[in-house]
Amino acid sequence: xxxxxxxxxxxxxxxxxxxxxxxxxxxxxxxxxxxxxxxxxxxxxxxxxxxxxxxxxxxxxxxxxxxxxxxxxxxxxxxxxxxxxxxxxxxxxxxxxxxxxxxxxxxxxxxxxxxxxxxxxxxxxxxxxxxxxxxxxxxxxxxxxxxxxxxxxxxxxxxxxxxxxxxxxxxxxxxxxxxxxxxxxxxxxxxxxxxxxxxxxxxxxxxxxxxxxxxxxxxxxxxxxxx
Numbered sequence: 023x024x025x026x027x028x029x030x031x032x033x034x035x036x037x038x039x040x041x042x043x044x045x046x047x048x049x050x051x052x053x054x055x056x057x058x059x060x061x062x063x064x065x066x067x068x069x070x071x072x073x074x075x076x077x078x079x080x081x082x083x084x085x086x087x088x089x090x091x092x093x094x095x096x097x098x099x100x101x102x103x104x105x106x107x108x109x110x111x112x113x114x115x116x117x118x119x120x121x122x123x124x125x126x127x128x129x130x131x132x133x134x135x136x137x138x139x140x141x142x143x144x145x146x147x148x149x150x151x152x153x154x155x156x157x158x159x160x161x162x163x164x165x166x167x168x169x170x171x172x173x174x175x176x177x178x179x180x181x182x183x184x185x186x187x188x189x190x191x192x193x194x195x196x197x198x199x200x201x202x203x204x205x206x207x208x209x210x211x212x213x214x215x216x217x218x219x220x221x222x223x224x225x226x227x228x229x230x231x232x233x234x235x236x237x238x239x240x241x242x243x244x245x246x247x248x249x
Contacts, residue, residue: 024087025172026165027051033180038187038195046183051160053182053208054167057175058159059091061215064171065222066158070150073098076124078143082136082154087164089135094155096130098140099148103130111141118142127152178211 027050034046058064068090071080082090096103106114106129115123118141125142132138140152160167172179181204188201 023169024166025169027054027167028165029172030176030180030183033176034183034187037184037200040194041187046187047165049183049186050179051162051164052186053179054171055159055162056182057178057212057215058157058171061212062091062094062157062219063175063215064088064091064158064168065094065219066156068154068156071152071154072149073127073140073144073147073151075144075146076122078119078139078141079133080138080140080152082132082138082156084135084156084158087161087166088158089161090132091135091157091159093130093132093138094157096138096155097153098127099151101126103127103140105129106131106141108133111139115141175211175215178208178215181205181211182208 027047028043030050031043031046034050035041038046066085069083073080082093084090093105096105108131111118111129111131114129123142124145127140127142127144129141130138131141138154166172185201185205185208187195188197188204190196
């Protein structure tokens, strides 16, 4: 379930008289995005990925209205993969794409918010073999966020929105000093949220991923036999 940003309007309107609902919602969304990015509170397991023989590039499909901020960890056939950068991968396995280095994946590379690589290139098709745990964030055109985030961090989100709104110059509601106070509360709330998120990640790593539904999601790119 998701809760709309506008549900927080009653908590903010009294402090910013004359401010439009649209501008308030925009700053609520910005506060939620910053919270998700900096505190990693929005953690979810994505749909299980089916690896396909000779394909190394796969999609990261986030729920509607969200994007993947970063991958926390990846497992393949129950084994944890090592995160690497593109440059480090080239140092470890020079020309791995050209030589058709296939086998059981040991590494993953997050290329973008929507693409990751598996290396060695999977040598066979394996249904629902790869699990990705990711930190999500709302998109900049979203109108809501997951109810757990909106409920659990309501005060922090409100403080973040007020910090942004009150520090705006030359507005009827401008109050730099009050804005800085709300900014301090927002920072404190994010630190508490960051600590909590680390505990959540620790628990998620121990989950037994049995009975995952099969869903094939891959890009038809990478070394091919005979190329």
